[in-house]
Amino acid sequence: MQISRVFDLLEYQAQNFPKKDALACKEYGGWVHYSTQDFISITNQLATAFLELGIQKGDKIAIISNNRPEWNFVDFAIQKVGAVSVPMYPTITAEDYRYILEHSEAKLVFAGSGDIYEKLLKAIKESPFLTQENLYTFEQIPNAQHWRNLLKKANKERLKDLEQIKNSIQPQDLFTIIYTSGTTGKPKGVMLSHKNVVSNVKSAISSLVLTHEHKALSFLPLCHIFERTVTCAYIYKGISIYYAENLDTIGENLKEVQPHVFTAVPRILEKVYEKILAxxxxxxxxxxxLFFWALDLAEQYDTQENKGLFYNLQLSLANNLVFDKWREALGGYVKYVICGSAALNPKLARIFWGACIPILEGYGMTETSPVITAGSPNKEDYIIGTVGKVIEGVQVKIAEDGEILVKGDNVMMGYYKDSERTAETFTEDGWLKTGDIGEWVQGKYLKITDRKKEIFKTSGGKYIAPQPIENNLKLSLYIEQAMVIGENQKFPAALIVPFEEALKNWCLEQGLPYENLTQAIDLAEVQMLYQKEIDKVNEQLAQYEKIKKFVLLPTAWSIEGGELTPTLKLKRKNISQKYEAYINEIYAEQVAV
Structure with a gap:
């Protein structure tokens, strides 16, 4: 069958790989499975219920929930009536909810949990068009309308109407509006068509060498286009999708599900590495x-170089004695991990590849549905430190200033109700400006070097890319988060959030008092420990890049605190403003450079 709309993927699965466990989630201690036919039946019922409610083509419906099968049921039902989904992060504020709901003019809202529902009630308190009657919940919540109540409104007689509507939906029609969190300013509503996402699924699928016999564990937010498009790819390939209960149970769920693939952002892999080191x-x-001998071998791993028989034998032994436990912790069957959303430290990638856990880095953005480039599971066709090759149907070129420019069927329709910002995002000849700086490796592998807006210049005229330095700092067992500063200053410095568990254990080992993080970071011995960790990173840097001063912070950065975006990127402006006093103190005294 021809696949041109996102909802066609589900029918394609039914015809080619009908599954008993198309979707699965854990409820009351056991896994609940939904077959492909269950998936189709529920979405059809919901779709006819939407028609009964008067939902029309082009209407907006918001979804705010953690990952669960119901998310997909609602999403595909929205598509089938020609309406437009507006997914949101559960973690954003009520004020963000209010802005997005009003800007998108949402007619209905689906909330996953009680916390989200309460936040929603605050958000719509003064709304001129949304009331409590427009809200539905996935969990059973007192005084709230449960989503299954909608199934009672389903009307089989409307199935013919539904088929007519589905047939009228064109590939170029609006599929979803995704509001990007951004690091500054109000969220922008990225408009993606069915064609944008379907073309991306088909083009990126070549790197997904899995079949209908395999399973995936999903825990990255479905409201992010990365996980959502990958989910579409899973449906296309007939891969069963199991949803983790929450971020705290990922380790347990990996062992239960024994998936063959999952997606991750670099911070998750960094946390896995930190726990292993601890x-x-x-x-x-x-x-x-034995452990550090194996780790040293893995750090030397290179997909492009055969290091000889002796190294290969040692690495094989390390895999049998040490790294097999890593693989067991991931369920024992993971063929590879798809990693995106931010830059992964190449050292970390080498370690996982060396441990027979290939990390496939890709690159993209919400505005490109999202995949632009993808890594290959074939090690001979992948270079660690790059984000792989440009996928089929997408064009990439590097501008004179190093910015990555993109064209293709995956590129967005524009920003919702914002023609001015849309125009600013494209060149005069139609290339999308990504805001990322990159270069080619061997003429065909793309390497991201930094964000265009994040590169800063010191007062000495030297340009510094902070992200690679920050990634190296975070490889330390004792560093949870880091931000490099120094724009228009004489030298770069760093704001550092310690990894509390590791620091506490170190203090106890050294016989130092530990009451809390605030008390510990003032100890001279702790300051010396972090200076040594920074010195290790400085050894790899040019003189003008070296971190000359640092400050330890007692509170971790978070989405709720306003320091991180929902995709865990640093909101540099917010952090700089919040810690302005610390920064002023850093630069109050002149340091020799």
Missing amino acids: KAKTLSPIAQK
């Missing part, structure tokens, strides 16, 4: 020596 510190001296 656990290694508790091993016996002999076991520790």
Whole structure:
């Protein structure tokens, strides 16, 4: 069958790979499965219920929930009536809800949990067009309308109307509006058509060498286009999708589901690595020596170089003695991890590849549905430190100033109700300006070097890309978060959030008092520990890039605190404003450079 609209993917699965466990989630301690036919039946019922409610083509319906099958049921039902989904992060504020709901003119809203529902009630308190009657919930919540109540409104007689509407929907029609969090200003509503997403699924699928016999674990937010498009690819390939209960249960769910693939952002892989290092510190001296021997071997791994028989034998032994436990912790069957949304430290990528857990880095943005480039599971066709090759149907070129420019069927329709910002995002000849700086490796692999807006210049005229330095800092067991500063200053410095668990254990090992993080970071011994960690990173940097001063912060940055976007990117302006006093103190005294 021809696939030209996103909802066609579901019918394609039914015809080619009908599944007993197309979707699965855990309820009351057990896994609940929905077959492909269940998926289709529920979405059809919901779609006819929408018609009964008077929902028309082009109407907007918002979804605010953590990942669960109901998210997909509502999403595909919205598509089938020609309406437009407006997904939102559960973690954003009530004020953000209010802005997006009003800007998109949403007619209905689906909330996942009680917390979200309460936040929604605040958001619509003064809304001229949304009331409590327009809200539905996925969980059973007192005084709220449960989503299954809508199924009672389903009307089989409307199925013919539904078919006519589906047939009228064109590939170029609006599929979804995704409001990007951004690091500054109000969110922008990215308009993506069915064609944008379907073309991306078909083009990127070549790197997804999995079949209908495989399973995926999903935990990245479905409201983010990365996980949503990957979900569409899973449906297309007939891969079963299991939803993790929450971020705290990922480890347990990996062992239960034993997936063959999952997606991750670099911060998740960094946290996995931090936990592994922390656990290694508790091993016996002999076991520790074995662990760090294996780790050293993995750090040398290179997809493009055969290091010889002796190295290969040692790495094989390390995989049998040490890294097999890593793979077991991921369920034992993971073929690869798809990583995106931000830059992954190449050192970390080498370690995982060396441990027979290939990390496939890709690159994209919401405005490109999202995939622009994708890494290959074939190590001979992948270079660590790059984000792979440009996918079929997409064009990429590097502008004179190093900015990555993109064209293709995956490029957005524009920003909703914002023609001015849309025009600013494209060149005069129609190339999308990504805002990222990049370069080619061997003429065909793309390497991202930094964000255009994040590169800063010191007062000495030297340009510094902060992200690679920050990624190296975060490889330290003792560093949870880091931001490099120094624009128009004489030298770069760093704001650092310690990894509290590791620091507490270190203090206890050293016989130092530990009451809390605020008390610990003032200890001279702790300051010296972090200076040594920074010195290790400085060894790899040019003189003008070296971190000359740092400050330890007692509070982790968060989405709720306004320091991180929902995709865990740093809101540099917010952080700089919040810690202005610390920054002023750093630069109050002149330091020799």
